[in-house]
Every structure is written in C-alpha cells, then in structure tokens.
Amino acid sequence: MPTLEESCLIGRGNEKVEIIKLISNKDLQHFHVISLWGMGGIGKTTLVTDIYQSQEISSMFDKRACVTVMRPFNSATLLQSLIMQFRDKNEDKNETDLRKCLEGRRYLLVLDDLWSRVEWDAIKEYLPETAASCVIVTTREENIAKQCSKNKRNIYRVNHLGPNDACALFTKKVFKETINLDGQYPELVEQAKLILKKCKGLPLALVTIGGFLASQPKTGFEWRKLNEHISAELEMNPALEIIKAVLMKSYDGLPYYLKACFLYLSIFPEDQKIARRRLVRRWIAESYSSEVCGKSVEEVLECYFMELLSRSMILPSQQSIHSRKGIDSCHVHDLIREIAISKAMEENLAFTLEEGCSLNNQGMVCHLAVSSNWKGDQCDFENIVDLSCVRSLTVFGNWRPFYISGKMRLLRVLDLEGEWDLVDHHLQHIGKLVHLRYLSLRGHHTIFHLPNSLGNLRQLHTLDISGTSIIKLPRTIIKLEKMEHILASGTGDAGSHIDADKQSLMLPLCSAYCCVACCTRRILENELDLDDSAQLNRRDICTMFCCNILPYFVAGRNPGGVEVPRGIWKLKALHTLRTVDVSVGKAVLQDIKKLTRLRKLGLTGINKRNGQELCSAISRLNSLESLSLQSHGETGLSVCLDGLSSPSENLQSLKLIGNLVKLPEWIQGLKNLVKLKLDGSRISEHDAAIQVLGSLPNLATLHLLDNSFVGEEVRFSFCQEAFPSLKVLQLDCIGNLKLVGFEEGAAPKLELLHYSKLRSNPSVGLFCGLPHLPSLKNFMLNRRDWRDTKLVEDLRGQLAENKNGPVLKSYSTPYVRKSLFFRRVHLAQNGRRE
Incomplete structure (x- = not known):
C-alpha cells in the first residue's frame, strides 16, 4: 500500500516548523490541543508522523503515543491501544486506567483521522489535563478542529502543495530524484503538466500516480494514455485505487442532505469557479431543503455550503473583498469532481x-x-x-x-449564464416552461428584451438578468407572485451619465445606427460578435432599437438600472430587488414601499425630485439587510438622504454611489453594519468621517473608491481602538491622498488592504504604521502601480517590520464587457473613438 513518506520533506518544511513552535510554545504551560485539518490525501498523517518522530519533540515529553482512529469507532479498543503505548515497561501490565498512566506526567498524544465530535468527546474524558501536555488531532473537517481546539491559534489548515513543490514531489517519485523535465525529458513536459493539473497539489495523488509511472516506460505515449483515461484508471487500476478509496471516505462520511448538494456540483465544468449565491439559489429551486427551526430555506442552504467547505469537499476559490461572508465562490478539486461525476451518473442524476x-x-x-x-x-x-x-x-x-x-x-x-451568442428571439418559447423556478441570463449583453410570456412562469423564484442590455421588465412580471430575487444591472458604465446637452449631440449617431440596423443586419451581428448560429432577425433589431436603445437615449436613462412596471408591489415574496431605475417616476417608489419583506434593494436614478419619496420608502422597509443607492447627477445624493432618519437596524451592507459632500448623520447609528462602500461621494470632512466610521462596532469591510474623499490634501488617521472589527480596507483612486496612518491599537483585525494610486499621491511616506497591524496578511497593490519602484520598496520595508509577516501582492481590475450601444455612447461622450 503506497505511503506518503516521500512528501514529508517536500513543501512541508514551513508547516513542520510552525507546528513544532505551537507544540513547544513556552507560553502554553497548560494542557493544549492542536488541530490539523484538510481534505483527504493532503498529507496530514505524513506531516504529523514526521513531527511525532522528530528528535526535537521526543525529548520534550515523558510519554508519547500515536494512534489512528479506526472505523467503525470503538472507544474500548482505542483506549487499550493508548494504554499499551503509554505504559512504562516497569508498570503493572494489568493497568487499564489511562488517567493513572498519565497522571502527573507530561505527555504527547497524536490522534490521527478523527471523524466526529462524538469520537473526540469519548476520548477526551479519559485524558488528564496535565500541565504542558499536548494532544495533536488530525481531521478532515474544520468544525471538528474547532471543537477540539478552542484556541484559534492552535487550529492549523494543511493546504495543497504549491506548483513547484508538487512538481518536485512528482518527479522524485517517478525518477527517484528531483529532476528538471524540460532539460532531461522534454517529450514528457506537456503530459506532466496535465497530470500535475489533475492532482492540483494533492500529495496522495502525486505520490500514487508517480509511483505507478515509475514502473512504466518513460514515454509521452504512455503518459498521454494515462491522461486520456484517468477516470477509468482511477476506477480500475489497482495501483491507483487508493486515491479513490481515500477520497471516497470523505463522500461516504457526508450526511444524506449534503450528498445531493455535493453531487449537484458535477454539473459544472472542470476548474469552474462557482458563485455561492448561484449555487444556493439553484439548490433552492431544486427543493434541496426546507425551513428548519426558524431559519429560512436560503439560510439553511448557506449553512450546507459552508459545511461542504468545512469538510473540504469544495474549496474556496476567492475570498472576495466584495463579499460580506468572506467567501463568494468555490471550486471542486479535479479528483473529487471525478467522484461526483461517477456517483451522479451511477444514480442517473x-x-x-x-x-x-x-x-x-x-x-x-x-x-x-x-x-x-x-x-x-x-x-x-x-x-x-x-x-x-x-x-x-x-x-x-x-x-x-x-x-x-x-x-x-x-x-x-x-x-444560461455566460457570454455567448444568445439573442432575443431565442427566448420566444420561454413561457412554455411553466415549472421554471430559476432563470439566469447573466452576462448576455446581446439580450435586450424579455418576452411577455415570462408572465406564464408562475413558479419562478429567481430571475437573474445582470449584465444584459435589458432596461425594462415586461408588464407581465407582476403576475409572478412567488418571485423572491430579481437581479438586474445593465452593461452600461455606471460611472457615466447621459445628460441633456449630450443627448442632442448624439441624435445623428443614433439615427445612423437605426438605419444600419434596418438595412444591414450582418453589420450588427459582426459588431455584437455573433456567429452564424445566432443570427438576428428583424424583430430582434426592432426590439433592440425601438424598445431599448432609443428610450434609453431620449429619456436620458441611468446606466446600470432597469425600469419596473407599476404594480411590482404585488410581488410580496420579494427578498432581492436590484438595480431599479427610479428616475422614470415617483410611482415606483410608492410600490417599493409596500415590499416589506425586501432584504436587498438597489436603486439608481435618485435625484432631488424623488428624494422625499425615497426616504419614505426606505424608512418603511424594516427587513433591509443590504441597500445600494446610486445617483449620477452633479447634486448626487447630497440632498436626497436628508429626510431619512435611519434605515433598518438590520442593515449589514450599504453602498452609496454619488455626491454626498458629508456623511449622513444616521450612519453612526448602524451598529450592525458589516460592509460600507463609498464611491464618488466627494466628502471633504476627512477626520470627522473616519472618526464616525471607526466607531461602528461591526464594520468589517470598507471600500473608499473614486473621489469618495476630496480636498487639497486628503489624510486618513486610524486612531487607537478605532475600527475594532475591520478586516478589509480598499482605497482606490482617491485623489490628493497624502497620508494613511495607523496608530498602535487601530484596526486590530485588519487582514487585507487594497490600494490603487493616482499620480497626485506620493510614492513614499503615504502609508505609515503598517507594522502596528497585528492581523495583516496581504497588501494588494494594483498591478499598474508596481512600476512605481519607490512605492513598492517603501511598502515592502514596512511590511517586513510587521511580526505577522504580511505579503505584498498585485491585483488587476476586472474587465466589464459593454454592449455595442452603451460602449459607443460612452466613448462618444468622452470624445474618443474605438
């Protein structure tokens, strides 16, 4: 049976040092438990065995024992094994009391592969909490690790090997030494990359597949054959069966309610990032759960998602700075995915x-x-x-x-989420799918219109048209009384506004395009990057111009929002409604006021004329957890929020996009606020605003974006004890920013700092006090700013003084695709050509 011994010194040196530090920590003179957790095959056993056998550890304890928890679990058998290992040679061989064996002795116990809290509780009651003694637990589940180790510092996640370490381990197993494939076996390089990609840093897979290939001819043909039939090989090849056996244990250990949720992931392609909300809302549509103990279906399924993460059945693919929950998407390890596909097909799922x-x-x-x-x-x-x-x-x-x-x-x-050739007439039969609960057209900038037959979908719960060119929902949508989530945001640039002066200048351009649209369909298809299978018909073109582009243009509509029909108040079940353009009239705000179950609301087109109705509507929505308000005029939001005493006390996320001048007074009363985003706010009272925000007890994420603060010199001073819960801080393109200073004791939980500079910002001395941030892990600098070598050197110098060892990394701004019309309108507005 293959072992993982070869991996213990490859890529695990830092982990070994860190865990030994935890074990030998002189501050821990009391009994302590250290938990190592990670997915099956990650190398937990090898790592902890190597630590257990190290000379450095063995001399620290009077007694030691290492045991693997067998299945089915038998506490009597396990205790007997522990007594045999702990008992001295001169002790009574009939001694059966584990406590007596260990009383007064400093001991080390390794419990490998713990599977449940029940198992831990059954063992723990027999362990005396002798001073300076240590128990090391390995488990596949984060929740069990937390149950065993109450101290957060003693919980250690064992991660996958990095690309270089994975390659070194694989080649060492195949060739008995670490070699450079490029130089010695160039014909194997391409196939080796495919194998390494499939293994994704999982030591069990690297060692097992490497061991199998060690006995095979070292030819590209043999390695290609393995890659092409990897699923069958994992299923039938005795040399590789341990991989599936180990990973299947994780699947078999899932409770019944998680098995269906996990197998559902086989739908998504290899390496796909799966958005948490997308997955949870699809599970809801599939009726994968019901309300439990007062928790809504969505809350229950969010817990299922987090439990799959905890069990390492899915892996976090992005800890987004835009997510309140910290993890907004996941992916599935390729080999775990093979199991999901196999089981799903087995069950015709x-x-x-x-x-x-x-x-x-x-x-x-x-x-x-x-x-x-x-x-x-x-x-x-x-x-x-x-x-x-x-x-x-x-x-x-x-x-x-x-x-x-x-x-x-x-x-x-x-x-149908994606960016491929979907056009309006492809949806003409959508109304026949009368049992539909979830419909997503997200990302299709070539969709301009929804058919009236949408009103036939009386079971629909979620409609996602984010990133489409739809600016108006059909009148029939008010029939969908079970609707819970309407997600809409246009492909237009939310930072641009079509004002009245520029409308007149754009009329000839629009007229010209109307003519082209009527006469030359092929030109439009080329402009929209459509292939031959997605030809526009005459109705598509008429809809595009008559029902979308011209109304948008003539009315000076606000980009990024949709118009909803009167009577939207009839959708009493709505939890999410975004982003609605309220510039078309006050009646829509009167309707929104009646949607008392709304938890997430996004509005654009806010102005002086509708400010009073806006405040009245928001004050009535007592269940709001997330609120986004946008205004693109010169006045912006500055006089529109004055009539609002306070939003819902449940509010956790707030986005204010547009001119504010000063922070609304009611912000200081948002004690449950977790996330705040300010964009284009033009606040001049820097110190007062930062002081107010710093006093919010639960604020964990703060985004200060383009022109959120203005002045000849913008200075942010994070004072002692300010921002007690802040974990993420983003400072993006704030002009004249001269200082970001952190006093000792400020932002004690800050882990991630994002920064993008403007030319007016200094390169050296802008940030000070970075060494005072005890939890800082990453400083993310925009990729274009890495050319500023003085800034990079200054940041690296400060981060080097931080005891937590934070890392300086780069990030790039995501590209947002726009439709033909919006793209050309905004380019023309700015006097530019494509």
Whole structure:
C-alpha cells in the first residue's frame, strides 16, 4: 500500500516548523490541543508522523503515543491501544486506567483521522489535563478542529502543495530524484503538466500516480494514455485505487442532505469557479431543503455550503473583498469532481453533453449540462436523454436554439449564464416552461428584451438578468407572485451619465445606427460578435432599437438600472430587488414601499425630485439587510438622504454611489453594519468621517473608491481602538491622498488592504504604521502601480517590520464587457473613438 513518506520533506518544511513552535510554545504551560485539518490525501498523517518522530519533540515529553482512529469507532479498543503505548515497561501490565498512566506526567498524544465530535468527546474524558501536555488531532473537517481546539491559534489548515513543490514531489517519485523535465525529458513536459493539473497539489495523488509511472516506460505515449483515461484508471487500476478509496471516505462520511448538494456540483465544468449565491439559489429551486427551526430555506442552504467547505469537499476559490461572508465562490478539486461525476451518473442524476460523449440513450436524467465543445444537432440532443425528465438545464457555451425545448415539461432550472451568442428571439418559447423556478441570463449583453410570456412562469423564484442590455421588465412580471430575487444591472458604465446637452449631440449617431440596423443586419451581428448560429432577425433589431436603445437615449436613462412596471408591489415574496431605475417616476417608489419583506434593494436614478419619496420608502422597509443607492447627477445624493432618519437596524451592507459632500448623520447609528462602500461621494470632512466610521462596532469591510474623499490634501488617521472589527480596507483612486496612518491599537483585525494610486499621491511616506497591524496578511497593490519602484520598496520595508509577516501582492481590475450601444455612447461622450 503506497505511503506518503516521500512528501514529508517536500513543501512541508514551513508547516513542520510552525507546528513544532505551537507544540513547544513556552507560553502554553497548560494542557493544549492542536488541530490539523484538510481534505483527504493532503498529507496530514505524513506531516504529523514526521513531527511525532522528530528528535526535537521526543525529548520534550515523558510519554508519547500515536494512534489512528479506526472505523467503525470503538472507544474500548482505542483506549487499550493508548494504554499499551503509554505504559512504562516497569508498570503493572494489568493497568487499564489511562488517567493513572498519565497522571502527573507530561505527555504527547497524536490522534490521527478523527471523524466526529462524538469520537473526540469519548476520548477526551479519559485524558488528564496535565500541565504542558499536548494532544495533536488530525481531521478532515474544520468544525471538528474547532471543537477540539478552542484556541484559534492552535487550529492549523494543511493546504495543497504549491506548483513547484508538487512538481518536485512528482518527479522524485517517478525518477527517484528531483529532476528538471524540460532539460532531461522534454517529450514528457506537456503530459506532466496535465497530470500535475489533475492532482492540483494533492500529495496522495502525486505520490500514487508517480509511483505507478515509475514502473512504466518513460514515454509521452504512455503518459498521454494515462491522461486520456484517468477516470477509468482511477476506477480500475489497482495501483491507483487508493486515491479513490481515500477520497471516497470523505463522500461516504457526508450526511444524506449534503450528498445531493455535493453531487449537484458535477454539473459544472472542470476548474469552474462557482458563485455561492448561484449555487444556493439553484439548490433552492431544486427543493434541496426546507425551513428548519426558524431559519429560512436560503439560510439553511448557506449553512450546507459552508459545511461542504468545512469538510473540504469544495474549496474556496476567492475570498472576495466584495463579499460580506468572506467567501463568494468555490471550486471542486479535479479528483473529487471525478467522484461526483461517477456517483451522479451511477444514480442517473446528472449528465454532460460534451465532445466524445456516448450517443447511447441515457434514459432518465435529472440534470443536463451542455459543454462548450459539444457539436451535436437537434436529433442528437433529443435522443440522448429523455427531455421530459430533465429538471435542470445548464449551458456553458456553443448555444443552439433547440436547447430550450417544449418537451422539458418538468424543467425547474434554466441556467444560461455566460457570454455567448444568445439573442432575443431565442427566448420566444420561454413561457412554455411553466415549472421554471430559476432563470439566469447573466452576462448576455446581446439580450435586450424579455418576452411577455415570462408572465406564464408562475413558479419562478429567481430571475437573474445582470449584465444584459435589458432596461425594462415586461408588464407581465407582476403576475409572478412567488418571485423572491430579481437581479438586474445593465452593461452600461455606471460611472457615466447621459445628460441633456449630450443627448442632442448624439441624435445623428443614433439615427445612423437605426438605419444600419434596418438595412444591414450582418453589420450588427459582426459588431455584437455573433456567429452564424445566432443570427438576428428583424424583430430582434426592432426590439433592440425601438424598445431599448432609443428610450434609453431620449429619456436620458441611468446606466446600470432597469425600469419596473407599476404594480411590482404585488410581488410580496420579494427578498432581492436590484438595480431599479427610479428616475422614470415617483410611482415606483410608492410600490417599493409596500415590499416589506425586501432584504436587498438597489436603486439608481435618485435625484432631488424623488428624494422625499425615497426616504419614505426606505424608512418603511424594516427587513433591509443590504441597500445600494446610486445617483449620477452633479447634486448626487447630497440632498436626497436628508429626510431619512435611519434605515433598518438590520442593515449589514450599504453602498452609496454619488455626491454626498458629508456623511449622513444616521450612519453612526448602524451598529450592525458589516460592509460600507463609498464611491464618488466627494466628502471633504476627512477626520470627522473616519472618526464616525471607526466607531461602528461591526464594520468589517470598507471600500473608499473614486473621489469618495476630496480636498487639497486628503489624510486618513486610524486612531487607537478605532475600527475594532475591520478586516478589509480598499482605497482606490482617491485623489490628493497624502497620508494613511495607523496608530498602535487601530484596526486590530485588519487582514487585507487594497490600494490603487493616482499620480497626485506620493510614492513614499503615504502609508505609515503598517507594522502596528497585528492581523495583516496581504497588501494588494494594483498591478499598474508596481512600476512605481519607490512605492513598492517603501511598502515592502514596512511590511517586513510587521511580526505577522504580511505579503505584498498585485491585483488587476476586472474587465466589464459593454454592449455595442452603451460602449459607443460612452466613448462618444468622452470624445474618443474605438
């Protein structure tokens, strides 16, 4: 049976040193428990065994024992094994009391592979808490690690090996030494990269696959054969079966309610980042849970997501600075994904149409996914699976109009999120899918209009049209009384505003495009990057110009918002409504005032005329947890929020985009506020504003963006005891920023600092006090600012003085794609050409 001994000195040196420090910490003269956790096969056993056997540790304790917790768990057998290891040679061989063996002795105990809190409780009651004694626990679950180690400092996550260490371990196993493949075996490099990608730093897989290849001919042909049939090899090759056996233990250990949620992940492609909200809302549509003990279905399923993370069945792919929960997306390790696919197909749960897939009839399949590389036709599509049984359809590209079929009578989820060739007339039959609960068109800037037949979807819970060119929802949407989430934000530049003066200048341009649209369909298709399978018809073009572009242009609409019909108040179940353009009239605010169950609300088009109605509406929404307000005029929000005494006391997230001049007084009363974003606020009272924000007890994320603060010299002073809960701080393009200073004791929990500079900002001396931030982990500097070598050197010098060892990293601003119309309008506004 393969072991992981080869990995103990490759890529684990730092972990070994850190854990030995925890064990030998002189400050811990009391009994303490250290927990190591991570996914199966990550190398926890190898690491802890190497530490246990080290000379440095063995001399520190009077007695030592190391035991693997066997399945099924038997506390009597485990205790007997511990007594045999702890008992001295001269002690009574009949001694069966573990406490007596250890009383008054400093001991070290390693409990490897703990699976439940019950197991820990059963063992712990027999362990005397002798001073300076230590128990080391390894487990696959974070929750168990927290149960064993009450002190956060003693919980250690064992991570995957980095690319260099993974390559070194793999080549050492294959060739018995660490070699440079590029120089010695160039024909193997490409295949080795594919193997390393599949293993993704998992030592068990690296060692096992490397051991298998060590006995095979070192040729590109043999390695390619393994890569092409890796799924079958993991299933049938005795030399590789341990990989699946170890990982299957994690799946088998899942409670029944998590197994279905985990297998659902087989729908998504390899290396796909899966947004937490997208996944949770799809689970809701699939009825994967119900309300439990007063918790809503969404709250329960959010807990399921976090539990899968805790069990390392999914991995966090991004700890976003924009997420209140810290983790906004996940991905699945390739080998874990293989298990999900295998089990899902076994149970006829999910099937993916992809290049090379079998055209044999698959029969009943609940969840159908279409890969971007599938080239089949309508006949293939309808013959491969029984469409009448399909409950979810997810398309990842290569759109074909026949994917939306009237035969899908039970379809609950239609997820078309992406940036491929979907146009308006492809949705003409959407109204036939009467059981649909989740519909996503996110990212399709070529969608301008939703059909009136949307009103037939009486079961719809979630409508996601973010990133489309839709600026108006159909009147029939007010029939959808079960709707809970409407997510809309246009592809226009939210930072630009079409004012009245520029409208007149743009009329000739719009007229010209109308003419082109009517006469030359092909030109538009080229402009929109559409392929031959997604041709625009005459109705698409008329809709685009008559129902979208011209109204947007003539009315001076606010980019990034949608117009909702009168009567939206009838959707009493709404929890999320964003982003609504309220510039079209006051009636919409009267409707929104009646949506008392709203938790998340986003509004744009706020101005002097509707400010009073806005304040009245917000004051009535007592369940609000997230509020986003945007105004793009010169006055902005400065006089629009004066009539608001205070938003909901439950408010956790607040975004204010537009001119404020000064902070609203009610902000200081938001004791539950977790996240605040200010953009274009033009606040001049720097010290007073920072003092108010610093007193908010739960503020964890603060984004100060373009022109949020203005003045000849902008200075931020983070005083002692200010910002007690702040974890993320973003300072992006604040002009004339001269100082960001942290006193000792300020922002004690700050972990992540984002910064993007302007030319007016100094390179040296801008930041001071970085060594005083005890929790700082990362300083993220915009990639373009790395050319400022003085700034980089100054930051590195300060971070080097910080005892927590924070790292300076780069980030780039994400690219947001705009539609043809919005792109050209905004370029023309700024006097530029493509």
